[in-house]
Amino acid sequence: MRRNQTTLILASALLSIASPATAQRGGFPQPLIGLWxxxxxxxxxxxxxxxxxxxxRSWVRISPETVSGTTSxxxxxxxxxRAAQTxxxxxxxxxxxxxxxxxDILFETVTGARASMQYMRCR
Incomplete structure (x- = not known):
């Protein structure tokens, strides 16, 4: 019985470690996807x-894997x-x-730049 509990604990630990990597491969978080x-x-x-x-005019369309528009x-x-990097x-x-x-204000910041852009969601 004790061996099964140890196996279950180890499996849970491995899943919790693997979860962030799985999320990163999944693309943009759902709240970011859309037209801005x-x-x-x-x-x-x-x-x-x-x-x-x-x-x-400034606009972006965010799909699960790409950004198009003013920024691509x-x-x-x-x-x-609620944040991702491209x-x-x-x-x-x-x-x-x-x-x-x-x-619902989307901020776009170029890494290392002082300026940023703000977008509203198009409904």
Missing amino acids: AESPITCDLLKRSPANAPSD GRFLRVLGP TDDKLSTITIDFELRRG
Whole structure:
């Protein structure tokens, strides 16, 4: 009986250690996935004509593995339940963090940069 308990404890410990790695391979956290824009006007433009996305306005579309729009990149790792990091498609040495703060405001920060961008969810 004691041997089975030890095996169960070891198996539980291994699962808890493996869980963060599994989450990182899973892509962007669900709360980040969707269409985000700098303003309600930009959201309207994107909804009316998604094929003709405005190039003079800031917006991003986050899918489980990629970011497209003003920023384009690929999922790198989960930073928390409402945060993730991407690599930039144009320059792979640049990383970009996306984090939901203050409710539904998406913050985008280029690693090492002082400036950041804020987006609202397009509904």
